[in-house]
Amino acid sequence: MPSAYIKGIGFYVPANIVTNKDLERHMDTTDEWIQERTGIQERRYGTRHQETTSTLGTEAAKKAIANAGIEPNEIDLIIFATLSPDYYFPGCGVLLQRQLGINKTEIPCLDIRNQCSGFVYGLSIADAYIRSGMFKNILLVGAETHSMGLDFSTRGRNVTVIFGDGAGAVVISATDEHFRGILATKIHANGEFAEELAMINPGSHGGVHAADPSIYGYNEAEYGETFISQKMLDDGMIFPNMNGQLVFKNAVAKFPEVIGEVLQASGLEKSDIDLLVCHQANLRISQFVQKAMGLRDDQVWNNIQKYGNTTAASIPIALAEAVEAGKVKKGDLISLAAFGSGFTWGAALIRW
Numbered sequence: 131m132p133s134a135y136i137k138g139i140g141f142y143v144p145a146n147i148v149t150n151k152d153l154e155r156h157m158d159t160t161d162e163w164i165q166e167r168t169g170i171q172e173r174r175y176g177t178r179h180q181e182t183t184s185t186l187g188t189e190a191a192k193k194a195i196a197n198a199g200i201e202p203n204e205i206d207l208i209i210f211a212t213l214s215p216d217y218y219f220p221g222c223g224v225l226l227q228r229q230l231g232i233n234k235t236e237i238p239c240l241d242i243r244n245q246c247s248g249f250v251y252g253l254s255i256a257d258a259y260i261r262s263g264m265f266k267n268i269l270l271v272g273a274e275t276h277s278m279g280l281d282f283s284t285r286g287r288n289v290t291v292i293f294g295d296g297a298g299a300v301v302i303s304a305t306d307e308h309f310r311g312i313l314a315t316k317i318h319a320n321g322e323f324a325e326e327l328a329m330i331n332p333g334s335h336g337g338v339h340a341a342d343p344s345i346y347g348y349n350e351a352e353y354g355e356t357f358i359s360q361k362m363l364d365d366g367m368i369f370p371n372m373n374g375q376l377v378f379k380n381a382v383a384k385f386p387e388v389i390g391e392v393l394q395a396s397g398l399e400k401s402d403i404d405l406l407v408c409h410q411a412n413l414r415i416s417q418f419v420q421k422a423m424g425l426r427d428d429q430v431w432n433n434i435q436k437y438g439n440t441t442a443a444s445i446p447i448a449l450a451e452a453v454e455a456g457k458v459k460k461g462d463l464i465s466l467a468a469f470g471s472g473f474t475w476g477a478a479l480i481r482w
């Protein structure tokens with residue numbers, strides 16, 4: 131059975147830097163509040179009418195493919211993870227395939243959601259496909275354009291200040307070298323908290339998950355007008371919402387737990403980890419996890435200060451940056467871990 135390893139990696143972030151001070155002009159917030167609670171100093175926003183989730187993903191994918199030393203048409207599966215797709219349907223996978231100019235190969239494109247855990251979920255899917263022998267070179271992309279769908283009034287400040295745009299990509303390939311590449315992945319979910327970090331509207335829920343359907347913008351029209359209603363627009367109900375403290379509490383418990391699971395599955399210890407790359411949710415969460423794992427500062431890679439939380443893109447951006455900075459050597463043990471909306475969470479262990 132072949133093993134799966136990361137043959138190429140790349141990331142792309144838009145040039146447009148938005149500082150905390152820039153946000154102060156739109157909502158009642160301060161640079162001090164944002165830095166103290168989240169560690170974020172600035173984030174990137176895509177150029178309007180030019181950059182989208184699929185175009186950011188395409189730029190990252192081109193770098194990952196070049197880094198892998200293969201041609202785009204050698205990719206035999208695309209997995210695209212995002213919560214901010216260009217279209218409600220079809221997914222970004224087919225747009226990326228077209229933008230890479232490989233639509234004539236007619237390879238399958240798999241779109242996954244899984245929000246902040248999207249990259250780790252995607253890695254576990256790619257790993258299983260490679261091991262099964264079904265595919266040889268899988269392109270996994272995590273990309274987001276949050277800036278187009280956030281509430282820039284004070285009402286949305288607890289969510290809006292956190293998120294940024296960007297993309298990261300990896301080429302995952304088959305190798306006969308065992309004990310190299312992806313050693314273990316573990317993925318989990320608990321739907322009990324589905325609405326605690328969510329974008330409810332627009333959607334086809336029809337208010338059925340709420341005791342009072344009107345709080346989800348439910349409309350009494352005989353047909354239609356439930357996916358998106360005037361009430362949703364008038365009452366500003368079309369933005370993401372987050373129960374920050376609940377997310378924080380669960381994240382700091384689940385990150386160390388799931389990292390422990392991949393270590394145990396591989397017969398390894400916390401002390402064997404050379405580099406931990408956590409989903410960049412909040413610097414305070416990452417620091418908490420670092421402490422719980424007993425890791426030094428030079429054993430973790432954080433870049434949320436520069437990019438904010440880029441959801442499915444945050445792990446591949448951070449990993450690609452760490453690789454570019456020479457922080458990752460062949461043979462190093464890398465742990466990736468994510469937690470987010472769903473709640474979903476997961477971890478992976480990679481021998482580089």
Ligand SMILES: CC(C)(COP(=O)(O)OP(=O)(O)OC[C@H]1O[C@@H](n2cnc3c(N)ncnc32)[C@H](O)[C@@H]1OP(=O)(O)O)[C@@H](O)C(=O)NCCC(=O)NCCS
Pocket residue numbers: 158159160163164167168246287288289291292327372373374375377378411412415439469470471
């Ligand atoms: C979002 C988060 C930073 C908020 O910090 P917190 O200490 O929990 O703050 P609270 O939500 O209790 O709000 C405290 C106060 O700050 C205010 N506030 C919220 N956002 C603000 C902002 N951007 N600027 C200024 N004040 C803000 C609140 O309105 C509240 O004011 P009040 O006390 O007058 O009611 C924190 O909960 C968090 O990081 N949670 C995890 C979020 C996360 O990681 N999400 C991504 C998951 S993948």
